[in-house]
Amino acid sequence: MITVEALTKSYGGTVAVDNVTFKAEPGRVTGFLGPNGAGKSTCMRMMTGLTPPTSGHATILGKKYDELTNPGRHVGVLLDASAQHAGRTGREVLTLGAKTMGLGTDRVDEILDVVGLTPPEAKRRVGDYSLGMRQRLGIGHALLGDPEVLILDEPANGLDPAGIRWMRGLLRSYAERGGTVLLSSHLLHEVEQIADDLVMIGRGRIVRQGTKQELLRGAGTNAHSTDDAALASALQAANIPVQRTQTGIHTPAEPIEVGKIAAANGIVLVQLGQAGGAGLEEMFLNLTAADSREVAR
Known part of the structure; x- marks a missing residue:
């Protein structure tokens, strides 16, 4: 140890x-x-x-x-x-x-x-x-x-x-x-x-x-629906931050919370799950961005 x-x-x-x-x-x-x-x-x-x-x-x-x-x-x-x-x-x-x-x-x-x-x-x-x-x-x-x-x-x-x-x-x-x-x-x-x-x-x-599993849970959720614009609006109305991606949306909320909001608004989900490694890497980059020597171009 x-x-x-x-x-x-x-x-x-x-x-x-x-x-x-x-x-x-x-x-x-x-x-x-x-x-x-x-x-x-x-x-x-x-x-x-x-x-x-x-x-x-x-x-x-x-x-x-x-x-x-x-x-x-x-x-x-x-x-x-x-x-x-x-x-x-x-x-x-x-x-x-x-x-x-x-x-x-x-x-x-x-x-x-x-x-x-x-x-x-x-x-x-x-x-x-x-x-x-x-x-x-x-x-x-x-x-x-x-x-x-x-x-x-x-x-x-x-x-x-x-x-x-x-x-x-x-x-x-x-x-x-x-x-x-x-x-x-x-x-x-x-x-x-x-x-x-x-x-x-x-x-x-x-x-x-924390454990990798704990941090993956904190990496947020990726979702894709038949109407991502409507899903984003519904989440924002519930004071949940939303980021549009090439394949749908990303939010720090848990998958079950996203699913409930989609169901309450009659939105059909095509994909729903934890952000996984990509979300964890995004979290890592955001948390350490002020110390990074790499400059975005």
């Missing part, structure tokens, strides 16, 4: 992380989501003892990271795949990690197989690796000590679609065996298919958190 309580980090007069509190539970994948610059990486660096917090604290398995004995055997960390030693081979990187943790070299062979790095690739220098290969190596290093907790910052960067699918399957099976996974990303759709819980951060503050 990871427990983060009132974690805050200030640099001079700038507050990079502001009173962040959440938990990542065993047997579940927690998606830590926010735009670039929202404070995700700073939070993870504080969790793993690399950056001292201004206030608050984070514990992993009930202890601060620097209180763990042989931490690599308990917590697997990937914060920056590009930070690996470019002059060493992939096998050398893992072998040094294994020796540091008191593991045998047979574990290195196991991990190379798990992450899909072939023997010839393992003999190449990391400086010659693609970003996707570095990510696989970094994930392998995090898994090396067979830890109970994984903390991964943007692990999908550089992976092709097949690699992303592989990563999702790997982390899903890890959680199903009782492991705790904290996975950061600035793109919701990368983690939506794997995450059980979501923590959304913007400008260093938590803006929404």
Whole structure:
């Protein structure tokens, strides 16, 4: 388990992380989501003892990271795949990690197989690796000590679609065996298919958190009827916000509420359901828009 309580980090007069509190539970994948610059990486660096917090604290398995004995055997960390030693081979990187943790070299062979790095690739220098290969190596290093907790910052960067699918399957099976996974990303759709819980951060503050199902319910409803203009008017008359879409309407109201209003006004519904992933992504973008570096054109 990871427990983060009132974690805050200030640099001079700038507050990079502001009173962040959440938990990542065993047997579940927690998606830590926010735009670039929202404070995700700073939070993870504080969790793993690399950056001292201004206030608050984070514990992993009930202890601060620097209180763990042989931490690599308990917590697997990937914060920056590009930070690996470019002059060493992939096998050398893992072998040094294994020796540091008191593991045998047979574990290195196991991990190379798990992450899909072939023997010839393992003999190449990391400086010659693609970003996707570095990510696989970094994930392998995090898994090396067979830890109970994984903390991964943007692990999908550089992976092709097949690699992303592989990563999702790997982390899903890890959680199903009782492991705790904290996975950061600035793109919701990368983690939506794997995450059980979501923590959304913007400008260093938590803006929404909960299970994926809870947040999907809050993503609103999509509806399409034989007369969408009449349905929109009926909903607005009931003080329910409405947004017209290419395929009908979107509203923050629950499906049952939309259905009742349609029935009361004699409007035939063709489609009615929770907004799902698209609505969740719209919510995510709206909640974090003020912190996004992307400019609408």
